[in-house]
Amino acid sequence: MGGSPGTAIGTRVEQQSVDTEQEMVMQASTRFGWWTVFVKEVRENLRDRRALGMALLYGPLFGPVLFAVMTAFIVGKQNEDAEKSLSIPVIGAEHAPNLIGFLRQQGVTIKAAPADPEGAIRAQDEDVIVRLTPAFGEAWRAGEPAKVDLLLDESRQTTRATLGRIRALLDAYSGQIAALRLQVRGIDPQLGRPLLIARHDLSTARSRGATLLAMLPYFLILCAFLGGMYLAIDATAGERERQSLEPLMTTPVAPGQIMTGKLAATFVFAAASVVTCIIAFAIGLKFVPTNDLGFDLDLSPLTALAVMALLMPIALLAAAVQTIIASFARSFREAQTYLQFLMIIPAIPSLMLVINPIKPLAWMLATPLLGQSLLINQLARGDAPGLAAFALCTAGTLLAALAASALAVRLYSSERLALAV
């Protein structure tokens, strides 16, 4: 076959002179290849309406809007319940005229009982119905405990306020009569009160509002997952599906560099999404009518910054995990299905905390997602979690995020992944 030794040597000598120049170019492209990939991925995805909308609009605004609506509804409902004058149906009011008189005196409207009391409770027409029987009068006159029946459905949230108020009134009446009876017999009524119970509520206005804020970590963490999702898919499964991965692998940029650039772009989208969401919350909370209840629901700029700092490692973790999963998908659609399942995971710690609020332990703080949920909860309540907790939480998540990133970068160094179609 052709190509005499002479021409071969000639070519090589000629190339040697070009080599030093090329060497410099080579180092530049090898070292900064990730930056070129990063810039291109960001630019391309800024032009994708779906990716951009998810990262900066629907994703970040979904939480605050839902939150504002929910909070406004709950606050409005509580106001309504607290201010409404108590109106109670009573069965057999004629058996206890004194008790009824006392209740009327306290501003309670006594209604006639419905024909089917149990039915009225079940149909949610009434919260609480008081039932008095002829036995009440007899027991009362005999000085024995007279029975008052309360019909209610305790599984209903709205019943609680009404029940609490009627219970307090009945207890007051009972106490009054007990004191009178003792006095008539020449006994100091204080003897019948061995305990004096005084409640001191140490919750601040803020911490009371924070029960409403318990879902805040979920919305913020969800944002970290939504923000980079499309980019993660587009840069991996999408790149393969549109057949541009192999040409990319023929350039001198190392696969690890390519992956680093893609990961960095995904992280930036996720982080931008989180920042937008926090700003939306900080602004949105000012419009929620919490002052009526004496609550102080507020994300101060400093708190907002602390929350942002807490969530940056989560954004990196989300980007890396999404990239790894999407890398194994054969198509954009398949990757999308996997990543939507992944969305369930950030909900778990938040739901846990809503159902069962716990005191943070060290291992919980170091656990990604759970640690952030706990600390954001504390921050939102106005507590200062302390630098140690902050560092532990960040270190734990950052470690997991870096490990996932390293795995993602390694994945692309295998020839199998580049060729799998």
Added chain:
Amino acid sequence: MIIATNLSRSFGGVSAVRDVSFHAADGRITGLLGPNGAGKTTTLRMLYALLKPDTGTVQVDGLDTVQDPVGVRRRLGVLPDARGLYKRLSARENIEYFGRLQGLDDATLKARTDALVQALDLRDIEHRRTEGFSQGQRVKTAIARAVVHDPQNILLDEPTNGLDVMATRAMRGFLRELRAQGRCIVFSSHIMQEVAALCDHIVVVAGGRVVASGTADELRAQTGESNLEDVFVKVIGSGEGLM
């Protein structure tokens, strides 16, 4: 200059390429001719260091693909079988992206891109997003980005696949121009006329092996056939007959 020596590669026990050797010199167009599934794409992938050969070596301008894949890729311009573009980027942005990945500085990149837009007649579509490009426009853009760094060696996998007559002619003209500049060009094809019209050196591949090689005239002489198509059928037929 590319020298492939005793290349073999199998996938999961199935042998795709067996003991392939050839020499692609500078200033020449070397054609890998063979039917579909003959191992052309696998061979090319070993040439551009995407696949590691099980046995054998590839040297590109004296650099070994396994020991220095980055150095090899720098000296190669590759149009792979997969030639997807980024549809939200314009043709020019697609070309520039690859130029930057090759490490070109801004001035060189602009000069090279301008030259390629001129040479490949991309002016009308230069600033259009590539979504909705015709097959011909896509291939031209893909070729421009493959050679944006002015590589000495150019590998093309079935470059005329899906192109109409005019686009195919333009492509041939472009390859001849590259040859005249003294570059080493290797391209694969399953179309005999294509290879005959363009190549100085033909390597016929079938069943993962080189079954014949030489110039068109040499192949005719070897087989005693005057028609190149008959040559093709004969060498491949005998190759299959051996199995």
